[in-house]
Amino acid sequence: xxxxxxxxxxxxxxxxxxxxxxxxxxxxxxxxxxxxxxxxxxxxxxxxxxxxxxxxxxxxxxxxxxxxxxxxxxxxxxxxxxxxxxxxxxxxxxxxxxxxxxxxxxxxxxxxxxxxxxxxxxxxxxxxxxxxxxxxxxxxxxxxxxxxxxxxxxxxxxxxxxxxxxxxxxxxxxxxxxxxxxxxxxxxxxxxxxxxxxxxxxxxxxxxxxxxxxxxxxxxxxxxxxxxxxxxxxxxxxxxxxxxxxxxxxxxxxxxxxxxxxxxxxxxxxxxxxxxxxxxxxxxxxxxxxxxxxxxxxxxxxxxxxxxxxxxxxxxxxxxxxxxxxxxxxxxxxxxxxxxx
Numbered sequence: 347x348x349x350x351x352x353x354x355x356x357x358x359x360x361x362x363x364x365x366x367x368x369x370x371x372x373x374x375x376x377x378x379x380x381x382x383x384x385x386x387x388x389x390x391x392x393x394x395x396x397x398x399x400x401x402x403x404x405x406x407x408x409x410x411x412x413x414x415x416x417x418x419x420x421x422x423x424x425x426x427x428x429x430x431x432x433x434x435x436x437x438x439x440x441x442x443x444x445x446x447x448x449x450x451x452x453x454x455x456x457x458x459x460x461x462x463x464x465x466x467x468x469x470x471x472x473x474x475x476x477x478x479x480x481x482x483x484x485x486x487x488x489x490x491x492x493x494x495x496x497x498x499x500x501x502x503x504x505x506x507x508x509x510x511x512x513x514x515x516x517x518x519x520x521x522x523x524x525x526x527x528x529x530x531x532x533x534x535x536x537x538x539x540x541x542x543x544x545x546x547x548x549x550x551x552x553x554x555x556x557x558x559x560x561x562x563x564x565x566x567x568x569x570x571x572x573x574x575x576x577x578x579x580x581x582x583x584x585x586x587x588x589x590x591x592x593x594x595x596x597x598x599x600x601x602x603x604x605x606x607x608x609x610x611x612x613x614x615x616x617x618x619x620x621x622x623x624x625x626x627x628x629x630x631x632x633x634x635x636x637x638x639x640x641x642x643x644x645x646x647x648x649x650x651x652x653x654x655x656x657x658x659x660x661x662x663x664x665x666x667x668x669x670x671x672x673x674x675x676x677x678x679x680x681x682x683x684x685x686x687x
Contacts, residue, residue: 414438418449430457470517477510516644520632523651530573530655537602537610538563540574544581545600548589556594562601568608571679576652583645584614584672591618591670608678615671621664629662649674 417434424432433450436443484503487493522528545561552559581600588598596617604610621629632647646662653660653674664670 414442414446418446421449421453425453425456430460474510474513477506477513480506481510513644516648520644520648520651523648523655526655528576528651528655530576532571532573532656534569535572535574535577536569537572537577537612538567540578541581541600541602541612544578544585547582548585552589552598555589555592557589557592558597559589560597560599562599564603566604567602568604568610568678570608570610570676572656572676573652576656577676580649580652580674581612581614583649587645587672588614588616588618588670592616593618596669609675610678611673611675613671613673615669617669620666620668620670621662622666626662626664626670630660646672 414434414437421432421434430453432453434446436446436450438446481503484493484499484506488495488499493499519528541561541563545559549559585598585600592598598614598616601613601615602610603613629646630650632644649672650660653676656676658674658676660672660674662670662672
């Protein structure tokens with residue numbers, strides 16, 4: 347497309363040169379005739395007609411090319427002023443239409459980013475307000491003497507501050523992952539052992555909730571090149587969600603498998619309440635929470651970003667009343683290195 351555009355520019359420049367040469371020649375002939383020189387009349391008339399025709403054709407082409415370019419200039423000014431919903435009609439030469447299409451796609455991405463940024467700010471302010479309000483209310487009660495500064499009330503303050511710190515850490519992890527700036531420490535990892543350790547950390551909570559927690563790992567599970575800490579964070583998010591939505595007497599199963607290429611897949615399956623299709627399709631959106639969901643709505647969004655950062659994929663399958671299965675895959679190796687902090 348760039349070559350065709352340059353060819354059109356070259357033709358346009360050639361026509362300009364021809365008009366300039368023809369016009370200069372016509373002026374020369376007219377001056378020569380005024381000074382008494384003998385000028386063949388047919389030659390001068392033909393040259394004048396040729397100059398006029400070429401000028402008209404060139405003028406029409408300039409108008410047709412200038413109109414869509416003018417649209418782009420006006421639209422670019424509106425984008426600069428913050429109006430991201432502006433679009434330009436795709437008209438004119440093929441190259442100009444391609445430029446207009448690229449501009450519209452760019453404006454669309456800017457508009458989506460602006461909407462997401464506003465939504466993120468609103469969600470963050472909403473999520474931070476709750477623990478801050480609890481901390482402020484308890485501190486005011488302590489200062490006013492309404493509550494004694496005993497262990498119970500100080501523990502409530504500590505819990506709220508931990509909630510606030512956890513939310514800030516989650517937001518930082520999510521923003522770094524989405525920006526591609528999350529540093530990963532990749533190395534061959536014994537995934538079977540990592541799964542055992544992750545499940546062991548939740549056994550006490552599962553027993554307290556009267557939920558059976560199973561682990562199914564094949565003996566020949568390979569050791570993929572992954573970030574063990576980030577993968578364990580993914581598992582922690584998935585297990586905490588599964589246990590939270592599984593009633594007493596239910597079961598949560600962690601299952602691992604691998605392919606011939608060495609990539610691995612991990613499933614966290616529960617026998618909980620399940621989700622409606624419209625809810626299951628949005629569980630990986632940040633701050634999205636289902637009707638019976640607790641937490642900040644960041645856990646699965648972070649899990650998705652951590653899996654994608656390692657070159658993997660994650661998906662959710664669920665049916666109301668029949669439980670949920672979250673499955674993620676990780677490649678054996680991953681060449682792309684995320685940008686450093």
